[in-house]
Amino acid sequence: MKSQNYLKTLLLFTSLIIISCSKDDGSTESLAGSIVGIVELYDDDQNNIDNSGMKITVEDYEPLISTLSDTDGSFVLKDVPFGDYTLLFEKEGFGDYKLYDVSLKDNNNDISIIGNIIKLGQVSNSEITNISAVINGNFIVLTVNRPSTEDLLVKRMRLFYGKANDVSNTNYTEFSPIIGTTGNPANLTFSIAFFRSLGYESGDTLWFRVYGDNFYSNSYEDLDTMETIFPNVNPNTVDAVSVVIP
The missing domain is CATH 2.60.40.1120 (Carboxypeptidase-like, regulatory domain)
Known part of the structure; x- marks a missing residue:
């Protein structure tokens, strides 16, 4: 006010x-x-x-x-x-x-x-220290760890999806909205049907990479490159993990 x-x-x-x-x-x-x-x-x-x-x-x-x-x-x-x-x-x-x-x-x-x-x-202070992904029936369960010393009230992250292991916040096919969690580790569940709606088929390898992000992510589309920019993701993260779509 x-x-x-x-x-x-x-x-x-x-x-x-x-x-x-x-x-x-x-x-x-x-x-x-x-x-x-x-x-x-x-x-x-x-x-x-x-x-x-x-x-x-x-x-x-x-x-x-x-x-x-x-x-x-x-x-x-x-x-x-x-x-x-x-x-x-x-x-x-x-x-x-x-x-x-x-x-x-x-x-x-x-x-x-x-x-x-x-x-x-600000650029997020939330770091990602480990991620793993498994198939559980019709779902993919992604487990995300952060440092135990992290004292944020809500830990926020953004996921990037791709078909190669070099998926990142600048190289992806799709990305998630901001996801807020209070648990550590955070267990995130995604429907396989959702990824099929994005064009992934049975036998395709789906790669995930996760970054900490701010509530005020300030993402915007660069009108020169026509790419979405994510200025506040924390670059300190781990390698991508993958599952094969059943």
């Missing part, structure tokens, strides 16, 4: 400044403006942490236009020429995130407001 109220205040304050500074002497109007917004930063347990220091950059634009979020998470990118842009978000401990199709137009206010608060998670 605090951030939403702050956003409203920021937008009103910025609008007043722009109106008060508008030119009335007949000089050439500006061909640039500002992009404003708010980021909120979260740890693995969905706790809001220090919102400051997130670097926001207008991607692929020269000269460089960037800024840092403040303690409330607010940011202002100034002197941005009118156009459509991609914003890149970077901070140590966080996966890089991109926000596409941010439009700044000459609408007499010279400002683009990102209306939704951008909620970004």
Whole structure:
């Protein structure tokens, strides 16, 4: 609620400044403006942490236009020429995130407001130490272990499926949504019929690889490569395991 109220205040304050500074002497109007917004930063347990220091950059634009979020998470990118842009978000401990199709137009206010608060998670602290997979009737049971010292309230993971042992978060045929568990090890059960619906047939080898992930995974489709990016998966995991579809 605090951030939403702050956003409203920021937008009103910025609008007043722009109106008060508008030119009335007949000089050439500006061909640039500002992009404003708010980021909120979260740890693995969905706790809001220090919102400051997130670097926001207008991607692929020269000269460089960037800024840092403040303690409330607010940011202002100034002197941005009118156009459509991609914003890149970077901070140590966080996966890089991109926000596409941010439009700044000459609408007499010279400002683009990102209306939704951008909620970004840290790279997950949840490591995977061992996985195994077995066939049990019409189901596949995947057992996932983590360090016994891991103190997260809910342990979250994401699974990637493929037909080769090099399956990973960048090389896969399908991936799961975020799965949250409290047990260690976690036993996950999947219907074989589900994988058949994905195109796997009897005799095919199905490979799994598992990564810890944040509740705020911030996955997005890279419009340049048309691949889904998973910025907050923990790269510390183990080799893939497999079963043969009966």
